[in-house]
Amino acid sequence: MSHPNAALTPRHRLKVAQLVVEEGWPISEAAARFQVSWPTVKRWVDRYRAGEPMHDRSSRPKSSPNKTSKPVTKRCVNLRIRLREGPVQLSARLGIAPSTVHRILTTARLNRLSHVDRATGEPIRRYEHAHPGSLVHVDVKKLGNIPDGGGWRYVGRRQGDRNRVATPDKPRNQHGGPKLGYAYVHTVIDDHSRVAYTEIHDDETAVTAVGVLQRAVNWFAERGITIERVLSDNGGAYRSNLWRGTCEALSIRPRYTRPYRPQTNGKVERFHRTMADGWAYARCYCSEAERRDALESWLHHYNHHRPHTACANQPPFTRLINVPGQYI
Known part of the structure; x- marks a missing residue:
């Protein structure tokens, strides 16, 4: 391909050569007509007579003796x-x-x-399904519940321990300390659009996981997405007969990651990291209820307003078409 400032494009090179060879124009007259030098016209005339194309030849040498073996x-x-x-x-x-x-x-x-993958040293192979709903990733993020008054991350270890002891209506362990328990954040995220659906529960059993999947299917269906496949790790909830039976009833094909290979489910793992930075540990919450109440607004910001690098720096919802409430 000729450079942008070339006086003769391949089409005009052919025209110049035809004028000289077939119509008998003098080379000097053709050069003056197209405002190029005499050797330039001579070069394209010679190539035309030899039956060669009018495109630029490659500048690559025929041999490279010093090339790395x-x-x-x-x-x-x-x-x-x-x-x-x-x-x-x-x-x-x-x-x-x-x-x-x-x-x-x-x-x-x-x-x-x-x-390069840190575990195996192999090049990272990235993938993305062609349309929303072709594959969704599911996983659970386990977070420690926050005592009343704030956790140790913001108020310090000493005050955090005091808040734990002062938190009412909590069971006690064998040493008399309170057992605050954990918050299990169940996430379903679309592979193509990165639109996420999240619920918080107090366990990660198969019954809870199935309920989250059923509600997520309805939530995505309201936005024009039909889930075809679901990718999960090999946790007990996702290997259960209840999970497989529910997927079959919903016409969803379950898929599983390779054991001890969380990178395969990396999209939801990366979402959980973003969620931890933007919501779970973003500020000092005075109670677990306050943090849970803040999830809905943060999730709306993530889906509708937060730029996502995988979506060309646009929010995930921009990859969906004609969705009610898409631009709120």
Whole structure:
């Protein structure tokens, strides 16, 4: 492809060559007509007579004697995956320049360690389903309940322990201390749009998980999304017969992550991290009830207003079409 400022595009090159070869124009006259030099017209005329195309030739040399060999390139990539060392360290092992190592890693998309899985060293393979509802991710986030007066994260260990003891109507452990329990945040997030549905419960049993899934299916259906598949980890609630039977009744195909591989369910894991930073630990809550009441407004902000990098810096709801209340 010719550069933007070329005097002759491939179409005009062909026209110039035809005028000279087929209509007998002098080369000097054709050059003056198209305001180019005499050698330029001569070059395209010679190519036309030889039957060659009018496009620019590649500037790549026919041979590159100093090109890095394939065995060295392959060994460089293997060492990067296995050892996760930088260009300077790898260049000492391979006997080549660090700049050469960096070029090899950039070509293989391994120039940044963030592109490499920490557990296995393999390149991270990202995926996204083509339309909303094709796949949803489900998981549970376990949070410690907040005592009345605030937790230790904001009021300190000493005052936090006092607040725990002073919290009324809580069972006691064998040492007489209060057992505040946990809040289990059940999340269903769409793979394509990143729209999230969340509920807080006091357990993570199969009955609770099934109830969350049924309500999430209805919630997504009201917004024009039909859930086709659901991806979960291998927890007891999701491996139960009740879960599989409910998925079959809802015409949803259950899928499971590889054991000890939470990266497969990374979209909901990343949402839980965002939720923890933006809601669970965003400010000092004086009670667990206050924190739970704040979830609905934060979730609305996440779905409708918060820019998401996976959605081209637009809110997740922008990936849905003609949804009631989409722009509120």
